[in-house]
Amino acid sequence: MAIYQYNIEMRLLCVLVICTLSAIAQDGVLARVQAHAERFGAISRQIWETPELGFHEVKSSALLRDELRASGFTIADAVAGMPTAFTATWGSGKPVIAMLGEFDALPALSQKDVAHQEPVTAGAPGHGCGHNLLGSASALAAVAVKEEMQARGLKGTIRYYGTPAEEGGGGKIYMVHAGLFRDVDVVLSWHPGDANRVDLRSMLAINGAKFKFYGIASHAAAAPDRGRSALDGALLMLHAIEMLREHVPQETRMHYIISNGGSAPNVVPAFAEVNLVARHPESGTLDAIWQRILKCAQAGALATETRVEVEQSTSYANVLPNDALTALVSRNMRKAGGYQYSPDERKFAEEIRKTFQDAKPLPGPDQILADTSEGSGMASTDVGDVSWNVPTVGFTAATYAPGTSAHSWQAAAQAGTNIGRQGMLVAARTLALSAVDLMENPNAIDAAKTSFEKRKAGRVWTTHIAAGSEPPLNYRE
């Protein structure tokens, strides 16, 4: 009887051990994300408290870099001519799975973590695009994946890319030019948003330049005939742009400011500057439209007898979606799950939503929106340039209350709260599960490469940023 009892107990114990082991194998990486959640949440908050503009993210970049180094990653610092760009690598050989991390802030979006508009310092930068969460979640996922690879003897390389100046400086483009993505099999990326969402939507290609008009100064009343107005050249260019607007494809976006319109009304302006960007869902179409924009500038200069110089600024390709990777990330995001607001978070989210013009009901952070809808988001990112070179997938996680617009004080406020950090964890879990999935399944990587070639359809990556050109480290000046 005693022996019989013993056998049953042993068998029960064995079943329990086997169940526990398989549970660890299944969500081992999720437990590892959870184990580091608080530390990386604190890092995201520290970056939020020290908002730094593109290419000047000295403290933010160092925080993430040092954390990854301490976690056993090998650092390549100040890569591709950018002091705040780095890579952190662990492991060796194939496959090479990359995670993208951004950490730059936006000008004039300084904001406290409160549900009304109140800057920490008026006019100072702020994390209105949630890049403090973006860079931290990807680093958290990279550390969890490294530990999982170590524990289970998974072969391959996990690499974090610290990519500066997403908001206009295009750090990733210089990293592509430097060949830093050449050995990468798959790039996993995410962005803070108002929903947990993955689909096949792209982002717009963008091209921008400063149009510098040079004329002749003279007394605007006493000798206007001797002057040639640079401002007239700029205005005529913009009039032509407004006429062009009717004759370009519907989805085109053209926006500009007159960044310099002269110094005094009684002086015929010898210098004027237009800062213009244009966008379209396809880089190729945008290139054709850009040629017509250049003609508008030449027309302005010709008619006013001024001279125009074009100084290239932004140039991002559209994002190339990847069907196989979108399916893989959808599956893993469902496994990763969303989150529920605590009573305090719910109250905060509701307070934020009251500040919107039109706060219609939208899916909450507990929901996962995964489908195969196509089309284009109406913003742009230098992830686009990466996506034309390596199979790339992106998704958003609910770091903001539903309906929150990026680049707003509401987004900047929430990026510093626990709502932001909960969304950041959805992202980290999804990234980590997807990376392990890819490491375990060479077929999934083959499928990603097939989808990549199919979407490219023989086209190649083009950019207005020439290979070998210096990163515009002071592009905001």
Ligand SMILES: [Zn+2]
């Ligand atoms: Zn952003």
